[in-house]
Amino acid sequence: MSHIHIPDGVLPWWLWVTGWVATALLLGMASRMATRTGTRRAVPLVGAISALVLVAMSIEIVPIAYHVNLTVIAGALLGPWLGAISAFIVVLVLALVGHGGITVVGLNTLMIATEMALGWALVHGGLRLLGSRRVRPVAAASTIVTLAITTTMLVGIVALAGSGATARHTGALDVETLEFRNPFSGDLINVGLLGGDNHGHDGEHATEAGHVDEHETEAEHDDEHEEGGALSVSRFAAVVYTLGPIGWVLEALVTAGVLGYVVRVRPSLLLRSVNAPPSASARVGDEHGGR
Amino acid sequence: MNRHTHDHGRLAGADEVIRISCVRHTYEDGTSVHLCGLDFLAHIGARVAVLGPNGSGKTTMLYHILGLMRPQEGVVTVFGVSPSEEWTRIRQRIGVVLQNVDEQLLAPTVIDDVAFSPRQYGMSEADALAAAHRALDLLGIDHLADRVPHNLSGGEKRKVALAGALVMEPDLLVLDEPFEGLDPESRAGLLGLMDRLAMERGVTIVMSTHDIDSVPEFADYAYVLAPGGRIALAGTPEELFANADALTEGNVNPPILAELFARLRERDSTAPRPALSVAEAVDALAGWKGCQEPQA
Amino acid sequence: MNRHTHDHGRLAGADEVIRISCVRHTYEDGTSVHLCGLDFLAHIGARVAVLGPNGSGKTTMLYHILGLMRPQEGVVTVFGVSPSEEWTRIRQRIGVVLQNVDEQLLAPTVIDDVAFSPRQYGMSEADALAAAHRALDLLGIDHLADRVPHNLSGGEKRKVALAGALVMEPDLLVLDEPFEGLDPESRAGLLGLMDRLAMERGVTIVMSTHDIDSVPEFADYAYVLAPGGRIALAGTPEELFANADALTEGNVNPPILAELFARLRERDSTAPRPALSVAEAVDALAGWKGCQEPQA
Amino acid sequence: MDITAVDRSAISGDTLLHRAAPSSKLVATALLLAAVVNVNDPLVAAGLTLSLTGAAAAVRLPVRQMLVLALYPAVFALVFAFAAAANVPLGALVVLKAVTAALAVVTLMFSTPYPQVFAPIQRVTPRVVGDALLMTYRSLFILADKFSDLSRAIRLRAGLSRRQPVRAAAATVRAMGGLLLYSLDLSQREYDILHLRGYEGGFRVVRQRSADRSADTAALIYSAILLGVVAAFRWIPGLAGYAWLVTLAGAVDLATGALIGRRRR
């Protein structure tokens, strides 16, 4: 997930206020579109998928603390409008439980909503084109393309903000530090998948410390930056585009794995929405054939 | 809000609450449940148990009663209307607790959850809260009002869900395996409550269960589903459990006491007629020992 | 693998599989479970039931046996080692089915799921599949091999989970409420299977349950937890259920038959001693009546 | 990000702040955020951070846990600061802003049950959004339980070993697929329940009233004073030289806060 980690009160106020305004407009439109299929259907679906994304973000896939985001999957299941709502909820909950960045909730929502909408369009377009048997490659390719595009968007925002040092992580790849790290040190759920039982957190603070150290050396390069001035968009972009792909590939593998599993176990899930108009993808949870 | 006026004029009897007649449901994967054979009927104030092995279609049947599924064949009527089509007309009269209670507590706090339906039905805020507190009181859990559902124990969750189902003072209560995971004491408490609801308020109760031993205590009438959904047997618990062979055919084990008496009779034809509660059984056996006439 | 030696040697006898001694666990929210009072012991080939009301700590105790929790106080040993510290040393010898079978099925098909552990332990593909088929056969569900676990009925899911637990031919089987949601027939089938495992293979079985009536059939030995985790009572089912008062104190209802005989005795002191299975009860009652000599 | 810890403190805690009305706490948090956005002197910012921590300690909130949470944005702020800030004081300002803002929000979340925080948000957002927000939080706990069940099962069935990271990862991905299916089923069942219980849109939450008026007043006045100080130092140029006094005051706040907190214990 593209997630701008910018402290509160640092970004120019016009930028984050614009973010909030745009998000408000987006949410207004999204809720109008979503309620066409019925609020009653949308509410539990968005709730469950947003919760899933939040839980997934706290799961470590690789011991080096790579965590997934599932935004492409969430997008594919929710469609663009419900996806926008879900993006807002996910970002807001993160900000409220100590992730920081309450003021940039607007901007982050826009980023993730875009990611979900792209994921939806690409996965469904790809499946329509190639058929459901190719769900894995379709999912993987969609994820990579989606992340590449949102990363470009991020570079754009950075350029707008006029600061070359916007930290960002794609997947959990922190492009600034060239390393993978898990931002959710105290995990949402206390399950150390690979380590001992309830004592998996100590090691992570150590990586955090190491993380900081690396920046001290890096900071020297950035000394030429003036406050809020002299952006190094080109350098930022170079770093993002050389290192981002590792994160994209990991996310793509996970997305392909999860969607592949889902299609094998319950084929109707994606297929139905492939043939349905966009708004109908909101009815994906409908398994009982009743109302 | 108790509607005890029995004006459900229809073809069928005036006090008929539910009727299910040869309903078929085919799931997406092709599994078909055909609720046919006998008709399922429930009358006002009756406590009806639905028995049957795993996968026989108990939950499917309850979903039809609740209008969550539309019959592809056959007829379902509840309070004289088709629940899948006119649910809004009858929903205020029906309280529901399904199998996964955890997922049924949707509101952020217990009191909000119990007050959920009254508010949605447009009751004033004060009335809704008053109704919610009454329902909590009825179950003896008013102290939980401000708690958050995910911190409750399984038994407490079940009670809160039940309070949410009772808050509109329904005429019909539908419960899917309400005893699952409950210890004997909680189970006895729940049985007592259902007794009171049926006796004092004339609430019709339909419940599915595997807990055969509590059926005689709880139910006035029971249906047994065979695999595939066929409604194979029906009758009062006494009638049903007296007929051990038919039960076994229907793949339902009779309650322990019924089995005991049936086998005793095989051994000794003077043995008393099946008793279904421990107290009755003690009387019957003591009487039998004394070579008295078994009480009817 | 048959260890049928029944010399319950004291002090960590050679055939002691599990020992739990005054273990305390405090959950993050401050709820404390103190598994003290009597020691919990399980010997090779024994079938041990853990009883107790909701929230008394049965699951907590099983989690300690499985090394999922580290005792903050007291001692847990399984096969002579501390499970929370040396789980990898003993895990191949332990099969587990926890309460929610749904979450224990991990693979897209049944056969993959059952072959999960063998593959993880590095068995060759052919061996893993052979072992999986053996386990499915043992449970009589080889026909399900290619099905998708998510579409199975509750009872079938439980059997698949059990096959997954048995595939490594464990010496110890730990089951948390294995009968929940099962119909009587599946339950009887499961009981029979556990009997066979214990008898033929000397597998030690520890299981928690609310289904008191099946305890005499299933268990050699039972422990009763009181609220808070205290291990209040222990004994063979006969010993336990003869003592109705202590049971009621421990908040456990005795089985129906035990209750019947206890009440019969109150009424008439010549009544026979409690029988725990229907067959025994019939014999006892018939004998009492004086129709026949009770068989020894 | 340990949601259960936040939730536990919010629900079972009993501090002065728990007794204040959620609306007052929201306003106070907004004032504090305004202060954070406007503060432009690292020494004043330090004073802000210190006195906020002091206040949390004084009412006996679990300060250590809260600081751990606030540390997460601090790490990212540090990244930002090293890259963007021209000098050390400015870098320090960036970090302090991040920590203080996070601390303000975390203080709110640690002392207020989530429905009371979300309900006001729900009132100003479209129905679907607000209801889905409340539903998300409820589902979060159900799913988290589910996932810990899943990973427990994987663990017991030897799915996770350090020696086979690829297999472990594959098993985890499967678990996630299972979780996805479960959450879709969950949403279906929740939909059924909403339907059965007559949902027409619009969850309502009983508003929690203040249990102690003085707590509301204290929270509001306290944050207003902090905002006032920040504003004064921002717009009255003559004060710049005295910013160290604010830091000092913050330190005194922290010390007294810690003392009061300990005394009450």
Ligand SMILES: Nc1ncnc2c1ncn2[C@@H]1O[C@H](COP(=O)(O)OP(=O)(O)OP(=O)(O)O)[C@@H](O)[C@H]1O
């Ligand atoms: N969503 C579904 N998709 C496909 N088949 C289903 C679905 N739900 C139920 N079934 C099938 O329909 C049949 C009836 O299921 P139902 O859940 O009604 O049984 P039940 O009597 O409630 O069983 P249990 O005692 O296990 O709860 C079973 O064969 C089951 O496998």
Ligand SMILES: Nc1ncnc2c1ncn2[C@@H]1O[C@H](COP(=O)(O)OP(=O)(O)OP(=O)(O)O)[C@@H](O)[C@H]1O
């Ligand atoms: N994750 C948890 N956090 C806090 N308390 C817990 C947790 N799990 C269990 N408890 C508490 O610990 C006690 C013992 O719970 P446990 O699950 O072991 O009971 P049990 O005997 O298995 O109950 P049941 O028959 O309902 O399964 C209960 O009071 C319960 O509320």
Ligand SMILES: [Mg+2]
């Ligand atoms: Mg069912």
Ligand SMILES: [Mg+2]
């Ligand atoms: Mg338990």
